[in-house]
Amino acid sequence: MLGLQTAIHRRFFVNIVVCVKHIPDPNLPGEMDGNTLKRQGVQGVLDPGDEYGVEEALQFKEAHEGEVTLISMGPEVAMEAIRRGLSMGADKGVLVSDDSLAGSDALVTARVLAEAIRKSGSFDLVIGGVESTDGYTGTMAASLAEFLDIPQVTFAKKAEVSDGTLKVNRQTASGYHVVECPLPALLTVTAGANEPRYASFKGIMAAKKKPVEQWSLADLGLSGDDVAIKQDVSSTEPAEERKAGEKFEDDGTGAEKIADFLAEAKVI
Amino acid sequence: MAKIWVYAEIDHGQLDPTALELCTKARTLGDCEAIALGPGANDAAKQLGEYGAEIVYASDDEVYSDYIAQPNVAALAELIGENAPDMILFATNYDSRDVAGRLSAKLGTTLMSNVMAIDSIDKARTAVFGGNLLVDVTLEGTPKLVLVRPKSWAAEPSGGEATVVPVEVDIPEETKKAKRVERHEEEAEGPKLEEAVVVFTGGRGLGDPDNFKYLDELAKLVPDSAVGATRAVVDSGWVPYSYQIGQTGKTVKPSVYIAAGVSGATQHIVGMKGAKRIVAINKDEEAPIFQLADLGIVGDALKVLPALIEEVKKRKG
Numbered sequence: 001m002l003g004l005q006t007a008i009h010r011r012f013f014v015n016i017v018v019c020v021k022h023i024p025d026p027n028l029p030g031e032m033d034g035n036t037l038k039r040q041g042v043q044g045v046l047d048p049g050d051e052y053g054v055e056e057a058l059q060f061k062e063a064h065e066g067e068v069t070l071i072s073m074g075p076e077v078a079m080e081a082i083r084r085g086l087s088m089g090a091d092k093g094v095l096v097s098d099d100s101l102a103g104s105d106a107l108v109t110a111r112v113l114a115e116a117i118r119k120s121g122s123f124d125l126v127i128g129g130v131e132s133t134d135g136y137t138g139t140m141a142a143s144l145a146e147f148l149d150i151p152q153v154t155f156a157k158k159a160e161v162s163d164g165t166l167k168v169n170r171q172t173a174s175g176y177h178v179v180e181c182p183l184p185a186l187l188t189v190t191a192g193a194n195e196p197r198y199a200s201f202k203g204i205m206a207a208k209k210k211p212v213e214q215w216s217l218a219d220l221g222l223s224g225d226d227v228a229i230k231q232d233v234s235s236t237e238p239a240e241e242r243k244a245g246e247k248f249e250d251d252g253t254g255a256e257k258i259a260d261f262l263a264e265a266k267v268i
Numbered sequence: 269m270a271k272i273w274v275y276a277e278i279d280h281g282q283l284d285p286t287a288l289e290l291c292t293k294a295r296t297l298g299d300c301e302a303i304a305l306g307p308g309a310n311d312a313a314k315q316l317g318e319y320g321a322e323i324v325y326a327s328d329d330e331v332y333s334d335y336i337a338q339p340n341v342a343a344l345a346e347l348i349g350e351n352a353p354d355m356i357l358f359a360t361n362y363d364s365r366d367v368a369g370r371l372s373a374k375l376g377t378t379l380m381s382n383v384m385a386i387d388s389i390d391k392a393r394t395a396v397f398g399g400n401l402l403v404d405v406t407l408e409g410t411p412k413l414v415l416v417r418p419k420s421w422a423a424e425p426s427g428g429e430a431t432v433v434p435v436e437v438d439i440p441e442e443t444k445k446a447k448r449v450e451r452h453e454e455e456a457e458g459p460k461l462e463e464a465v466v467v468f469t470g471g472r473g474l475g476d477p478d479n480f481k482y483l484d485e486l487a488k489l490v491p492d493s494a495v496g497a498t499r500a501v502v503d504s505g506w507v508p509y510s511y512q513i514g515q516t517g518k519t520v521k522p523s524v525y526i527a528a529g530v531s532g533a534t535q536h537i538v539g540m541k542g543a544k545r546i547v548a549i550n551k552d553e554e555a556p557i558f559q560l561a562d563l564g565i566v567g568d569a570l571k572v573l574p575a576l577i578e579e580v581k582k583r584k585g
Contacts, residue, residue, distance in 0.1 A: 032401070107372050107379060135396075136515055136535075137381035138360075139415065142337065142369025151338060151445035154366055155516075157509070170336075172362055173279070173518070174510045178450035179336065185446070190516075191503040231378045232406040239395060239402050242541065242560045247553070250567025255575030258526070258547055259583060261563045265524050265545055267466050268490055268580055 012163050014066035014183075016057040017117050019128040019144070020085050021047040022078035026133045032236065046081040049129030051196035052189045054085045057127050059194060060161055067091050069123075071116050073101060073109055079212065086207035087199035093210070094120055098217040100224050106140040108227045113140075114147035115220040125166070126186040130155055145186040152186040153179050157193055270298030270354040270389050273411070275344070276316055276324075277364050278333070280451065281308035285462075286359035288319040288423035290416060294357060295320030295426060297389050302430070303347065305340050306332035310432060317430030319423060327435035331444065337366040338443035345374055346437045348411060355389050355412040368415050377409035384420040395538075419462075419519045419542065454508035458487060461511070464494035467522045469513060469540070470506075471498040473529020473550055473569055477506035482573035483528065489580045496520065498536050514539035528569040532557030549573070 024042040032038055046054075057068045068090040070082050075097060082093035096116050101108070117123060126148065131138035145152035153159075157176060158169040166181045171190055199207075217227065248257060262268045272294040276287035287302065294300035302321040304312045306328070313324035325347055331339045344367070348356075358368040360382065372379035385393040392414055394403050407414070461467065468483040468490075483495045496518070497511040513520055514536040525543035530536065532548070532555055540546075541560060548561035549569045558564040565572055 105378060106369070106381070107376075110369075110373055130516060133535075137379075137415075138365050138516075139369035139372065139379055139381055142366040143373035143379075146341070146370040146373035151336070152366060152370075153336065153446050155362055170362075171509050172451075175452040175454040175508065177448045177452070179446055180449050181446040191499065192505065192509075229378070230408040231380065232408070233403055234391065234406050235404045237402050242546075244559050245562035245564065247558055247561070247564035247566060249553075250549075250565050250572055252575075254549070254565040254567050254572045255579045257563065257565065258549075258572070258576050259579040261545070261547060262466075262490070262524060262580070263583065267493075267524050268583060 012064050014060055014064050014125060014161055015121070015123045016060060016066055016068045016125045016127060017120065017123045018050070018053045018057045018068060018070050018085065018090065019113055019126065020050045020054065020070050020072045020081050021132050022072060022074050022081035023047045023132060023134040044077055044080060046084040047129060047133050049131065049133050049191070050081075051088075052191055052193055053127040053129050054088050054090060055194045055196040056159060056187070056189045058089045058197070060125070064161070069094065069120055071113060071120065072096070073104070073112050073116070075102070079214070082212060083207050084199065086210045086212075087203040088197055089203060091210065093212040095212065095214045096217075096220065097214055100217060101227060103229060104227060105229055105231060106135070106137045107143055108229060110140050110143035110147055112217070112220065112222065112227060113144055115222055116215060117148065119215070119220060124183045125161065126150070126184075128186070128188050130188045130190055141186060141188045148186070150184045150186055151181050152188070153181050154188040156187055156189045159187055159189065159193065271352070272298045272300050272389070273353040273356040274300065274302040274316070274321065275356060275358045275364060275367065276302045276304045276312060277359060277361065278304055278306040278308045278312055279363070280333070283308065283312035283315055284359055284361060285423070286361065286416070286418040287316065289418070289421060290357040290359060291316055291319040291321050292423050293386055293421060297386065298354065301325070301353070303344065305343060305435065306330070313430050313432045317428050318425045320426040320428055321430045322428065323433055324430040325433050325435050331439050334448055335444050336446040336448065337363065337370055338445060339439045340367050341370045341374060342439055342443050343435055343437040344371055347435065348375070353411045355414065358413070358415045360415050360417050365415065368413055372413055377411065377413055379413040379415060380405055380407060381415045383414050383416045386414065386416075417519060419521050454510050458494055459492055461494045461496055461513070461518050462520055464492055464520070465523045466490050466493035466526070467496050467513070467520050467524075467540075467543070468493060468526050468528065469496040469498065469530055470501060470528050471530030472500045473531070474501070475529070475570065477501075479570060480507055482577065485577050486573070486580065489577065489584065498530055498533070527557050527561075528573060530557050531555045532560065
């Protein structure tokens, strides 16, 4: 009985915001639209890297109690990414969509998401993927944490929340560090952190009834000047391609061919 | 002359070698100065001077290594206010990426990421689509903030000597939040992956973590070689994170790169396409890795690798 009481006592409420991005399907070749990545009219998906963020949030919610809000910035089609996260089990969604945001860089994205997170209410934890699969700058999350004036713990391969504290195994170049951080905080999770669940049929049906909101820049009290991009692409050109060399079907002499190649390169 | 700063990351008392590459470039763009924060910073100043830093702002204070990013950003912001650099170069690695990202927001200055070449203080080059499309970007803002991929160019000493200026910034309590409480190292044996002449890399196609034993054995037989892995197998827990090659892992430029059971996702390719020669073994003849390989073997790595071990042993006599 005492054990049960302890367990109940240890449950608490976590308000979680997960940043999600709708990206062109990474399995299709990328296209440019002038000098920015083409996003409109391209087959899109929820960034696979963000699924780990959604899963982590859902696991926290299940271990404790809480609410999971998905926030995204993008064209209207990005609502698909939010629906996908809702069908996994998130509670509600917010899309910030505005024509003046097309082609935004990481800094502008962070500024807009920070305002959207503030407007959506109080939060204990903001979760994201470590980097987007399409742009992979990997700096948006840290900028977002600075705008929200909260600490960030990136590259989590394992994370847990207890009352008011986040504890993370954070990947490093030569191993990992255990990091402790008071809430509210921002967390980014690697693909090693969890195994994202599939959306069930029931989940997909339920998602259709979950509340979603769409906000413009004006709804956030931001103007075009706040989101002006200060960086210009001056030119693009195809990289010099590495030429494919010889390719052989292994007929039992594959190892010999590799050994010859290594000998020729003078490494054996 | 423009004032070019290098944010020299110190990890556990050691200078991140990419800082020397950044100094090498910085001294061609203007007056090179470096910022080194955390225990080991004053020792690192000598090396930074040898690669072109004229001034090193240094502090051995543990606050910079005990807590993540925020104290470093606070110190940087104050130093920037006092010294007005034109540009700051950061290396793309775990901690510097966070520091640069936060600083970008704090200053409201755009941060240019994944840079692989800098022609002048106004122009940097990056690549998208896994390095297939090169993009030149005009840099704006004061200071210009740039995150550079490791090994984008070689480090060359200038034989200089730096003047060390102590950093004495009062670090606000509210920045001491994300605290490192334990450090776990998972160092591999043999030469460091980044310095190996030959790299044997395993991917999901090896089927089972146990099959990395073939790569380990080859690494013992071939001098100056090391074992690497793709993100997929590292994320699956087959081998430690220190093995990871690619966008979020290490960048390698060995003489020969041998990819076994590696499909060649763009995430991986950006970390190894600088290899002088590439060998690929994969069952799937359509695997993208074959488009880069000088020698491609379409076959089962689990048959080819044991045979290769015997072949190398035979030739070693």
